[in-house]
Amino acid sequence: MLFSDLFEETFFAIFANKARTGLTILGIVIGIGSVVAMISIGQGAQSSIEERIQSIGSNLLVIRPGAQQGAGMHVSSGRGSAQTLTKEDADAIEEIDFIESVAPEMSKRYQVTAKGTNTNTSVIGTVPSYIQTKNLEIEIGSFVSEQNIRSLSKVAVLGPTTRDDLFGENSNPVGQKIRISRVDFTIIGITQAKGGTGFGSQDDIIFVPLSTAQRFLAGDDYVSTINVQVQDEEFMTAVQEEITSLLLIRHNIADPQMADFSIMNQADILETMTEITNTLTIFLGAIAGISLIVGGIGIMNMMLTTVTERTREIGLRKAIGAKNKEISAQFLMEAVILTFIGGIIGIIFGWLVSFSISSFAGITTSVSAWSIILAFGVSALIGIGFGYYPSRRAAKLNPIEALRYE
Secondary structure (H helix, E strand, O other): OOOOHHHHHHHHHHHHHHHHHHHHHHHHHHHHHHHHHHOOOOOOOOHHHHHHHOOOOOOOEEEEEEOOOOOOOOOOOOOOOOEEEEEEHHHHHHOOOOEEEEEEEEEEEEEEEEEEEEEEEEEEOOOOHHHHHHHOOOOEEOOHHHHHHHOOOEEEEEHHHHHHHHHHOOOOOOOOOEEEOOEEEEEEEEEOOOOOOOOOOOOEEEEEEHHHHHHHOOOOOOEEEEEEEOOOOOHHHHHHHHHHHHHHHHOOOOOOHOOOOEEEEEEHHHHHHHHHHHHHHHHHHHHHHHHHHHHHHHHHHHHHHHHHHHHHHHHHHOOOOOHHEEEEEEHHHHHHHHHHHHHHHHHHHHHHHHHHHHOOOOOOOOHHHHHHHHHHHHHHHHHHHHHHHHHHHHHHOOHHHHHHOO
């Protein structure tokens, strides 16, 4: 049988029953579309997080309280609940060579109200050097000053997302009041948008003087994080070791493995978040893959039904000389064509879903070339895998019994 004849016969058989074919293809479309959309969400989250972390700078060290995990001095650990770091620790760190700036912070989520509106967001008590350490820029007004720190000023600087939630989009609320934990603060500035929501976002946030946060919000003098900007990446390791030694001495700890703090650099943070988002992408893809299996079963069911319906046709073709491999090739080709049609439509559908999520839900998505290749590969495997058994069953039919089939 010529390939052109095989192709023609395949399309004739597929479109002989349009309703059944359409429903079978729909199962593949939903499966492939789900895989493309889910992977795009995972990849979008990864690229968004990487962009936000890298926008802070590659020469940042983050010191957090809490016992370190694992051996060695360069340990990655999450934010601890312990209160082992102080402003005095940050002041001592500033004396180390090759440090550009040090910015301690006290961070906690609060319910914030203003003029009948409210939002729940992170409030960071910090110092003027924070804006340099985290590469922030001011859009309107000014940032926290040393005078604000000394005088325990009840002033606040809003991120653009928090500003929009409380006062309306692109408004200028400088001079107006907000209330945090029953304490009134006067707005003195708005930071410039850096993009993104969720982890690492500097837009949905409120900054207040560190001394004010310690006195009026937390009622304690600890800090939750010390951010250290190193002059150059080449000094990162040396500075990290010096900070570790300094804090061990200040905290009267002889064994480094018993340290009540942990130090992370940007590479550690990026690696950790990449692992998390990769796991998320695989998890989302696996969930979507279940619908692909269902679609594949739908194809097998259709092909088995088709083999049964065309039993007499198969017997007649074998009686006039058609070989087993030609019969098998035709039915296998039908299954593959079904999955490829569904795969192409599914990729388009998945891209549209991804675009819609990005446009209307504000979630960053990214449809990559490898996810498209993966979708095509999966659809081909489904066509071959779920089409093989029906095609072999058709090829093994006895021509005499097939011709007698009613």
